[in-house]
Amino acid sequence: MAGWRWLEAALPLGIIAGMLCVMGNAQYYIHKAAHGRPKHIGNDMWDVAMERRDKKLVENLSAASHS
Numbered sequence: 001m002a003g004w005r006w007l008e009a010a011l012p013l014g015i016i017a018g019m020l021c022v023m024g025n026a027q028y029y030i031h032k033a034a035h036g037r038p039k040h041i042g043n044d045m046w047d048v049a050m051e052r053r054d055k056k057l058v059e060n061l062s063a064a065s066h067s
Contacts, residue, residue, distance in 0.1 A: 031039045
């Protein structure tokens with residue numbers, strides 16, 4: 001039975017690792033459902049400014065095409 005002793009440590013570690021994966025995926029899918037796209041990792045002020053600029057350009061382009 002001494003050969004099975006490693007299982008006493010591996011089983012709880014596997015459960016913990018599995019739960020961390022489940023929680024990470026839950027955060028991903030909740031964010032994607034709420035915002036319509038995956039979370040941008042490492043979003044700095046430049047990225048935020050470019051997103052605002054792109055949104056404004058798309059809105060102006062769609063307003064121009066409708067008129």
